[in-house]
Amino acid sequence: MHIVVPMKQTVDLVEELELNDDGTDVEREYLKFISNEWDEQALEEALLIKEASPGTTVTVVGLDEVDVDQTLFAALAKGADRAIKLGGDFEEGISSHQRASILAQVIEGLSADLILIGVQSPEDLDGQTGVLLAGTLDLPHVSVAIGVEPHEGGVKVSQEFGAGVVHEIAVDGPAVIGVQAARQAPRYVAISRIRQAMQAGGLEEQEAPEAAAAGSGLTIRRLFAPEAASQAEMLGGDADDVAARLAQIIADRGLVKA
Amino acid sequence: MGNDILVLVEHHAGAVHDSAAELLGKARELAAATGGEALAVLLHDGSAASLASGLPADRVLSVEHEAFAHFLPEAYVLAMAGLMADRDPRLTLVANTTVGMDLAGSLSARTSAPLAAYCIGLEVEGDVVVATNQVFGGKLHAEVEMPGGIASVVAGAFPPAEGAGGATVESVGAPDGLGNLRMRFLARVEPETSDVDITAQDILISVGRGIGGDENIELAEDLAGALGGVVSASRPVADAGWLPKTRQVGKSGRKVKPKLYIACGISGAPEHLEGMRDADLIIAINTDENAPIFDVAHFGTTEDLFDVVPALTEALEAAASAA
Ligand SMILES: Cc1cc2nc3c(=O)[nH]c(=O)nc-3n(C[C@H](O)[C@H](O)[C@H](O)COP(=O)(O)OP(=O)(O)OC[C@H]3O[C@@H](n4cnc5c(N)ncnc54)[C@H](O)[C@@H]3O)c2cc1C
Numbered sequence: 001m002h003i004v005v006p007m008k009q010t011v012d013l014v015e016e017l018e019l020n021d022d023g024t025d026v027e028r029e030y031l032k033f034i035s036n037e038w039d040e041q042a043l044e045e046a047l048l049i050k051e052a053s054p055g056t057t058v059t060v061v062g063l064d065e066v067d068v069d070q071t072l073f074a075a076l077a078k079g080a081d082r083a084i085k086l087g088g089d090f091e092e093g094i095s096s097h098q099r100a101s102i103l104a105q106v107i108e109g110l111s112a113d114l115i116l117i118g119v120q121s122p123e124d125l126d127g128q129t130g131v132l133l134a135g136t137l138d139l140p141h142v143s144v145a146i147g148v149e150p151h152e153g154g155v156k157v158s159q160e161f162g163a164g165v166v167h168e169i170a171v172d173g174p175a176v177i178g179v180q181a182a183r184q185a186p187r188y189v190a191i192s193r194i195r196q197a198m199q200a201g202g203l204e205e206q207e208a209p210e211a212a213a214a215g216s217g218l219t220i221r222r223l224f225a226p227e228a229a230s231q232a233e234m235l236g237g238d239a240d241d242v243a244a245r246l247a248q249i250i251a252d253r254g255l256v257k258a
Numbered sequence: 259m260g261n262d263i264l265v266l267v268e269h270h271a272g273a274v275h276d277s278a279a280e281l282l283g284k285a286r287e288l289a290a291a292t293g294g295e296a297l298a299v300l301l302h303d304g305s306a307a308s309l310a311s312g313l314p315a316d317r318v319l320s321v322e323h324e325a326f327a328h329f330l331p332e333a334y335v336l337a338m339a340g341l342m343a344d345r346d347p348r349l350t351l352v353a354n355t356t357v358g359m360d361l362a363g364s365l366s367a368r369t370s371a372p373l374a375a376y377c378i379g380l381e382v383e384g385d386v387v388v389a390t391n392q393v394f395g396g397k398l399h400a401e402v403e404m405p406g407g408i409a410s411v412v413a414g415a416f417p418p419a420e421g422a423g424g425a426t427v428e429s430v431g432a433p434d435g436l437g438n439l440r441m442r443f444l445a446r447v448e449p450e451t452s453d454v455d456i457t458a459q460d461i462l463i464s465v466g467r468g469i470g471g472d473e474n475i476e477l478a479e480d481l482a483g484a485l486g487g488v489v490s491a492s493r494p495v496a497d498a499g500w501l502p503k504t505r506q507v508g509k510s511g512r513k514v515k516p517k518l519y520i521a522c523g524i525s526g527a528p529e530h531l532e533g534m535r536d537a538d539l540i541i542a543i544n545t546d547e548n549a550p551i552f553d554v555a556h557f558g559t560t561e562d563l564f565d566v567v568p569a570l571t572e573a574l575e576a577a578a579s580a581a
């Protein structure tokens with residue numbers, strides 16, 4: 001089985017998100033970019049399948065976004081067989097529709113049996129890439145998966161609903177699965193191993209194909225910070241002052257232990 | 259493009275999901291503005307046919323086929339893409355649930371209809387539809403224009419429709435292709451139960467990724483002990499195995515409404531807020547002053563949780579022994 005895992009670099013949400021001059025995007029130039037956490041879950045699930053099913057190969061694919069080399073080499077260090085970097089100018093960010101269009105063209109040439117991709121990324125204004133990709137390639141898809149295992153020539157997917165209800169679905173490949181969580185937490189790989197992978201090279205580079213011209217169909221008017229629904233009263237002072245205030249607030253509401 | 263507003267009605271185990279009334283309420287309002295109808299789509303296998311009459315829509319499009327016995331993405335996509343082509347609605351609304359997240363993008367790619375994801379606002383302004391959407395984990399909102407298309411709507415974004423039923427029910431033939439799907443439903447697995455039911459607690463000390471590791475959960479356990487509460491968690495904490503899945507609060511976890519919810523190192527992503535925003539008193543401890551958790555909290559602090567949590571435990575214990 002050949003599993004392809006598209007990986008995306010996305011904005012680190014812990015950063016302060018400043019807007020660009022016309023207020024239609026974040027100011028990407030100064031932001032920190034990290035590997036999309038759900039793509040890391042998808043990679044982990046792919047590696048779990050590989051370990052359990054001899055003959056499985058895993059290929060990771062990423063657009064040339066800030067620090068993508070780090071992500072792709074880390075994937076190789078963790079056990080991916082191939083890593084492909086798609087060159088192009090993505091500094092301004094691209095929509096999910098454009099990303100899906102590029103990935104669709106690349107994946108068509110990879111003879112994938114299974115595409116595992118993060119269920120979402122924090123930038124999915126025009127939808128999640130995985131399902132857009134499935135629609136573009138006319139492949140079956142299951143999203144919000146918390147487990148993917150080989151099953152009767154295809155895979156068995158555990159699809160998660162609210163309150164912990166899970167549906168098990170058998171899917172014939174090739175298929176696109178949007179991974180919410182791998183069956184176990186993504187493995188850790190030491191920086192030294194990533195460095196080794198970097199020294200060994202092995203990143204395949206090719207130009208990204210043109211995205212379909214249609215784009216997302218959305219015109220962004222503005223981005224803005226939401227007005228707080230109920231503005232929290234922020235408590236000043238050091239931790240002890242804050243703790244004293246909080247203890248008082250809790251006591252005033254009669255919430256202390258009898 | 260027509261003027262109707264098409265709404266996919268989600269239903270599970272014989273009951274209509276809460277999202278349906280919220281989406282249909284909005285659909286009726288939008289249909290009044292476009293001069294179209296609010297069309298509810300009910301995909302079912304016959305056993306749920308009776309749900310149609312209770313839906314607050316202008317018209318219910320009832321499609322019956324055994325492939326709709328459970329949610330099966332491929333079957334739903336075929337049906338919805340077919341209805342979108344036949345009825346040419348101005349807008350198609352799905353809930354931003356597992357079902358909606360699975361369908362919306364696929365439908366957008368197949369029908370070339372634009373898609374506004376994580377939608378929390380929708381208005382018609384002449385020829386354009388204006389959608390407001392959560393992005394970057396809820397830290398920002400994006401206002402976008404589209405000619406029409408699809409919106410996946412966040413839970414609680416719109417008030418539920420008042421008044422029920424009376425809609426015309428129109429039976430629509432099932433689409434071709436349901437006989438040779440590339441997927442099969444195998445089983446429904448009920449959630450595990452546990453000793454601790456977080457939905458039944460008055461006080462929850464909830465920990466997020468900011469807690470750093472399972473070795474630090476103890477800090478929250480100590481505070482919970484001092485307050486007579488229980489420790490709950492955000493999704494990453496449960497996924498990492500630092501606490502059991504049954505302690506997870508949010509969209510895919512449990513919905514809770516305690517008297518006191520203390521969020522420690524939780525950013526307040528939309529999926530987390532969905533599960534706890536109705537708590538009576540919310541206190542948030544987060545070093546990022548821009549974290550969306552402060553949008554729903556009553557009291558907040560940007561001091562480090564590793565300082566505040568033990569200090570609060572100590573203050574409560576000191577007060578208790580003084581009493
Ligand atoms: C379909 C779907 C369903 C989901 N369902 C759920 C769900 O049910 N429940 C859920 O919670 N999430 C759910 N999520 C995940 C959600 O999108 C977020 O990823 C998640 O809520 C983030 O968890 P967090 O706040 O713990 O982590 P983060 O977003 O990483 O936030 C950690 C926070 O801790 C703060 N922090 C760090 N160190 C400290 C410190 N020392 N002191 C104080 N603060 C500190 C940081 O400022 C940061 O804001 C779902 C996602 C999807 C796609």
Ligand SMILES: Nc1ncnc2c1ncn2[C@@H]1O[C@H](COP(=O)(O)O)[C@@H](O)[C@H]1O
Nearest residue numbers: 161162163165270271275276329355509
């Ligand atoms: N797809 C589903 N299949 C079965 N049950 C579901 C599904 N989605 C939600 N539920 C149930 O519906 C109830 C309300 O779900 P929610 O409003 O999504 O939290 C919960 O008790 C779940 O058990």
